[in-house]
Amino acid sequence: MSANADCGSVGPSLCKLDNLHQQVLASFPMCQMIQEDLTQNPRFSKLLAMLSQQVECHGLTLKLEKELEMAERDLQTQRLRWLCSESLHRLLREMVLEHCVRKHLYNVPTEDDMFYKTMEHNLLVGQCVMQLDLSDYFKQDSPPLLGLDAQQILDLASTQKDLLKTRQRLPRELEKHLLKKCFSLLSYYHPGEDEREGVKNMKLLRLSGQLDGKIKRVVCLKEKSYESAALLQQETCCYISELFGCIQILQSLILDHRLKAQKEIDKNKIEYFEAKCEIVIQKIRAEMMEIQLDTYTEDTISAHRKITEKLEAKLKASQGEKHAVDSMLSSFEFFGKEFEVLAEEYSRLRQEIDTKNWALKEFSYPTN
Known part of the structure; x- marks a missing residue:
């Protein structure tokens, strides 16, 4: 239990x-x-x-995460405002550029030309005013750019009458331009044959939802990719640790098998070197035989044989003489020390005789 x-x-x-x-x-x-x-x-x-x-x-801590979310929302709002103004400004610039191109290709009514000139002029004035405001914000202690202020630039704007006409017409023209860009985007997203305007409008209404779905899908795939990257990194660490363990096991196995097989390996090496030495010795002998064959011809060998026979005959005669002298010496040794004294006296007398004979010969030569 x-x-x-x-x-x-x-x-x-x-x-x-x-x-x-x-x-x-x-x-x-x-x-x-x-x-x-x-x-x-x-x-x-x-x-x-x-x-x-x-x-x-x-x-990040929870408090800091909340503050970061609030800051990101504020940044997103500011970014959206800037994006709206920047998009509107770029659309107006595109309208002006298209009008300039159209004016060179076709005859444009005077009213349209006046509208786009007024819009271009006021866009330039607004851009200059914005640059002056930015320069004043970043360099508060320095003099204004080119000695100008914002009010001086605003005085160069168009008249109130022209501005009023431009503002009244601008929404319609802007709507036409936006509709044209939307249709071009629709034709790129759904390429096909020309359709009626009503069908295009219906497709255009559904396009924003489709694009939102695509964007959400992309965001979801990015999040999944981040999760997959984190999981892959974790699995990579596990794989590396397991790999190191396997390597250690392999190293231990290699060392054990190497120690066991070292004796057999040394024996095989010794046999190999012995066989190699035997082959080298046989090769040396073959080279020596080849050198002897190249050096000694048949005439040289026959001459060497005759010399050998003569030397052997002389050697036999010398050995016979040596044997006779040895026998005489052995017979002389039989008489003992007295014979040795007589032999020394005999050799001394022989030397004196030889000396006197030499002197006698010298004195007996006739003198000149």
């Missing part, structure tokens, strides 16, 4: 630890951690679990 109770208590605790580790890994996806690291460091895993309640997965 106690064993079953222990097993039942251990099972839920392990499940809780696994859930805690999974929660920590999900809260910090960019950290290069695996579940084994958390298991080996339980205090560190508890610390990360406490931090996950106060910190987002990006590393």
